[in-house]
Amino acid sequence: MNHLAPGRPLLKPQSRLPGLDTLRSLAIVSVVIFHLAPFLPPSLSVVQRFGWIGVDLFFVLSGFLIGTQLLKPHAQGRPLGQSSILDFYRRRAFRILPAYLTVVALYLFVPLWREQPHLPAAWKLLTFTSNLFMHYPAELAFSHAWSLCIEEHFYLILPLAVLALTRRPSLRKTLAAFTVLLLAGICLRWWELSHIVRAASDDDLWPVFMKRIYYPTYTRLDGLLSGVALATLRLFRPQWWSRLESRGTATFLTGTLLVLAAMATLGFDYPSPDRTLGVLLAFPLLSLGFTLWVASALATNGPLKLRIPATEQLATLAFSLYLTHKAVAHVARQSIPWLTNNRTWPAAALTAILCLIAATLLYRMVEVPFLHLRDRNQALTTSPAAEPQTDPAI
Template sequence: MTFHAYIVWDITDEIRPYWQFGWMGVDLFFVLSGYLIGSQVLKPLARGESLDFSDFYLRRAFRIFPAFFVVLALYALWPDFREQPGMQPVWQFLTYTINLLIDTTKNLAFSHVWSLCVEEHFYLLFPLLAWLLTRRASLRKTVTVCLLILLGGIALRSFIWLHWMQPVQNADDNRYGTIFLEHIYYASYSRLDGLLAGVVLATIQVWRPAWWTRIQTKANGVMLVGLAVVAAAMWIFTDRTGFVATSIGYPLLSLGLALLVCAASSTQSWLGRWRVPGAGWLALASYSLYLSHKAVFHLAQKALAAYPQVHGLAAFACYALATLLAGALLHYAVERPFLRWRDAWLRRPAQKQLSIGVTDSAGA
């Protein structure tokens, strides 16, 4: 969210050193999502159980749709809510294809949901792929698929840079940056590295528990290696749209972040023992904050225009407070009620089965 402070032009110079790599938070999110969703899908498969696709997609729908639809309605019906004037057609948001069809030269309002589109594509395809791979589980088959995804992404991004970006690198227009955003940074087919890294972590934990335990005992060493790899990725990404960063930067960054996630999941590590006050609440409200923060930044900036004496970091504190309040409102008014309804809805079949079991026992 701090990275998106470019919307608030008057403070960006003061905080620029702190947010220039803030976009990497999305890659951390992808790694975490791959790890958590991967674990959720793979655990029943590893036990030899069938995968309940309807349960999985119902849980995702209750989690994603309500808050998203509310914010999308505000963007669509209230033009002043938008941080940028131009916006893609609503149907692209509803079908989660905005990241594949967006025109970044004209329509950047609510564009940050490109990462939600990547997530939705992951939710749609990963359970089916996991089910297919585990019907006859094979380490060789799994490694082959992972390598194909990894090397395919590197090859695709390299091709796009060499054949589409390099020819217009020195052009006076913004085609170079447009191609980067639309085909490298936003597109699902270019951004699978973080999700893949997280799924690999989940696969090791679920299918190779002895390996996972051995790694966990060396969590601090894993953390140090992860920090070194992330630092190397940050150095590569000083030229964020260059060929090296575009081709191998994302898998390198994903590897480093995956190592940090692995270390943090161990209670034997410094990261695993570290408790940050307030982090739990931020984690719970993070989705609502993610959806609303750019529009709230914009609205706060318009409100502060009447108070020129409030500027710089003081203005940023106002933006941050407004974002937290708006995110909390969306979380408690929309997100949490639907999550409760989801839990109640999903408990009904179990309660029904229990009731049938008790009746049968009584009849017997």
């Protein structure tokens, strides 16, 4: 185990992969710009149009990293057992719940913290089911928790799926599982779009679309599945992975073309109920494109191998920043009159600084102590490699 120096403020592995930091930073920055667009300079509107895809990039990263955690023991001849699954759940709880519950408490007990007037019921937030029981657009405070709900459902189900698939492992069975789940998501979106969404009145069209297609876990598994598929390829088909790893630039460019193709099916805009092809194919195309970006980030060459300043820090703060950025921007505008209706670059810079300060405080005061506690408890029983970069929250 990589023991942490006493009092060390940031948890770092001995060596990081700069490409993954770059992708994680790109994801969080794009999401923040998307959410805070009404507060930002109009010149950022182009970025804002596409910022929503940052969540899909997070899904792919989580699928790959968590898939690697769960599959690596089996690849090393150590089958996943009940104790390993329980340990995985324990580590996830230490990683996610402290910061998440801290922010939930702020939303529940500090009305000023809410960026929108109405908050989902506490039981939805505490059970990670707000994405399944969303009252859109009535309950928009902390609405971005929908993606965290999907992540939690993924963390709960994936170990059980890995346990089932690795008891009698076969390439055919694994490919069949990935294919069936991917096609099931496409079919579910088609069914919901054709029979539920378009049957709604014009006033209810968008709310029903968001509730039945955009937010639910069962219609948004494309990215997580793609990430797990890449982890499986890397661990169990080293010859295939070696070929992919040696073509970092080509892999990145191919992924970029797939991302552009996905956006083209949506008219280079936000997913819409009037874009049938986009609703069906944009999410899997985006996921495949981002999966190739992740592969390029891990390759021996390619544009994502460069170490970009500040990306490591942004990647480290990504979870806390995701949790807090909407509320912090709202509180800032309620507390600082100069920021009200001010969409200049200085106002945007101040908002960004405040968001980063809040994220840093949540990270250092909540995330880090509980990660230390998790790793100290882990040291009493076993000695796994605990690398923050393979321990994502979003």
